[in-house]
Amino acid sequence: MTQIPDLPATEGTAGANTAGESHSEALLEDPQFRAAVVDLLGALAYGELIAFERLAEDAKMAPTLEDKAALAAMATAEFQHFTMLRDRLAELGADPTEAMQPFVRPLTEFHERTAPADWLESLVKAYVGDGIATDFYREVAQHLDPKTRQLVQEVLADTGHAEFAVERVRAAIERDPKVSGRLALWGRRLMGEALSQAQRVAAERDALSALVVGGMDLKGFDLAEIGRMFARLTENHVRRMAALGLSA
Template identity: 75%
Template structure:
C-alpha cells in the first residue's frame, strides 16, 4: 500500500522515475537522444543566428546584447553536448537528423533587418520553450532538470519586447510588417516541426504520450501544436502585433 501510495504521488508530481530506470526501455532512450540532439543543434544554431543578427545592430550596446545572448545559447549547447556524451551517445550523431530541418527553417526565415531579427529571436525562443515545456512533463527527472535548465531565459524576451515596442511607437507602419513576419515564422516553425514528427518515431511517441503510451496519435500532436500556436498569438499581442 505504502509503495503504491508513493507511486501515485510521483505520478501526481509528474515523475516517471530517473534516467537510470527509464533508459532501460530502448524506445525511451532513443526518444531522449533525439530530444537532446534536437535541442543541442537548436542551441548551436541559435548561437549562429544571434551572432549573425548582432551584425545588424544599430549600435555597439545592442550588438553586445545580442552577442551576450548568443554566448548564453552556446553555454546551453555545451551542457546538452556533455550530457549526450555522458549517457554514452555520440553528440554529433544525435544532432545530425535535426540539422536539415533547422537550417531549412532558418533559410526560409532570414531576417532582412534588425527588427525582424529581434522578433525572430523572441518568437523562436518562445516557441522552443513552449515545445520543451510540453515535452518536459513526460521526461525522467534527470533529463527534465537539464531541459528546463537550458530553457531558462537568456534575456531575449525582455530585450526584444522593449526594442520592438519602441520601434512600433516611433513608426506605427512597422507593426503591420512585423505582424506578417511573426505569422511567417510560426508557419515555417510548424511546418518543420511536423516534418520532424513524421520522421522521428521514437520522439513522436514521447511527445504525444510518453513511455506509457504506445502508438502514434496524430490528434494529440495536433492538439500540442494548437496550444503552441495559441501561446504564440498571445505573445504577438503582447508585442503589440496582431497575429
Template identity: 60%
Template sequence: MTDSPVGDPAATSPASPSQPPVDPSEDPFADPAYRDAVVDLLGAIAYGEISAFERLAEDSKLAPTLEDKVALASMAAGQLEQVAGIRRRLEELGVDAFEAMAPFRRPIDDFHRHTAPADWYEGLVKAYVGDGLAHDFYREIAAFLDDDTRDLVIATLGDAGEADFVVGRVRAAFEVEPRLAGRLALWGRRLMGEALTQAQRVAAERDALAGLLAGGRPGLDLVAVGQMLSRMTERHAARMNQLGLAH
C-alpha cells in the same frame, strides 16, 4: 500596444500533455525506445542552440547602435553556453553529441533559411518569437521525461533576459514608426507557419519522439500532435501580444 509585463509567457509554463510523465519509481532508460527519444530530444536542442548562436551573431551586424550590437552578441554567447550541459548528459548516456545532433541539421537549417530576417527588427522578432516556438516544442516533449532529464531541458531553454531586450526595442520602434507593426505582425505569422511545418516534420520523421507524444504507442498520434500544435499556437499569440503585435 499591450501593458502586460514583459517576459516570455511560456518560460515557466509547463506543457499540458494528455498523459502523465514517466513513473519516477522505474528506470525509464531500461526502455530502448525511451532512451532513443531522450537522445533525439537532446540532440535537437543542442543543434538548435548552436544554430541560434550563429544566427544571433550574424544578426548583430544589423544592429543600429553599438549597445544593441553588444546586447545581441551577448545573447548569442548565452545560446552557445547552454549546449554544454546537454553535451555532458549525452556523454553520460554513452552517445556522441555530434551524432545526436546530425538528424536535426536539415530541418533546423531549413527553418533559418526560409526565415532569414530582412532587417534589424525582423531579426529581433525572430529571436523572441522564433526561438520561443522552438522552445515550446521541446518543452512539450520534455513533459513526458524523467525528472532529471526534464529539469535539464527546462533549464537549458530558460529565458536569460532576451525577452526584456527584444520587447523593449520593438515597442520603442513603434513609437517612431507605427506602420512597422503591420509588417512585423505578418512576419510573426510567417515564423509561426514555418516553425509548425518543421515541428510536424520532426515529429513525423523521428519515431522515438513520436512515440513519446503518442503515449508510448508506435507511430504518430495525430490527435496528440494536433493538441500540441494548438498549445504552441496559444503561446505564440501571447508572445505577439507582448510585442504589441496582437490583432
C-alpha cells in the same frame, strides 16, 4: 523569467512523484525511450548551436553598441546551453555529433527559409520563432526522465532575449507605426514555418514521434492531446505577438 513557485508536495503527491520518477528513470533502460531522449537532446543541442551563431550574426545588424553587447552576452549563454546538452548526451553514452546530425538539414533549411531582412525582423524571429520552439520542447519534456527534464527546462529558460526583443520592437513601432503591418505578417509566417518544422522533425524520427505524442509507454497515439498541444502553442504565439504590439 518570472516563474510560479512549486507547491509543496503532500505526503500522497510526494509518494506519487517518487514512483513516477522511478518509472521514468527505468524507461532509460528501454532502447526506444533512450533513442527518443537522444533525439530530443540532439535536436536541442543543434538548435542551441545555431542560436549561438545566429545571435552573433544578428549583432552585426544591431543599431547601437549597447545592443551588440547584449546580443553577445545572449550568444554566450546559448553556447553554454549547448555544452550542457552535449555533456548530457555523452553521459547517456551517445556521440553528440551523431545525435545532432539528423537535425542539421531540417533546422538549417528552416533558418534559411526564415532569414530576417533587417534588425526588427531578427528580433521578432528571436522572440516569436524561438518561443514556438521553446513551447514545443517544453511540451515534450514532460515525458522525459527527471534528470533530463530538469536540464531541458534549464536550457529553455529565457536568457533575457524576450524582454530585449519586446522593448525594441515596441519602441520601433512607436516611432514608426507603419512597420507593425510588415512585422505582423512576418510573425504569422514564422508561426506557420515553425509548426510545420516541428511536425516534420518529429515525423522523421520514429522514437521522437512516440515521445511527442505522450511518452513511450502509452497504448497508441492520443490524437486529441496532440490537437490540444498545438492549440496551446497557438495561444502562446498570440500572447507573444500581443506583447510585441502586433496582431496575430
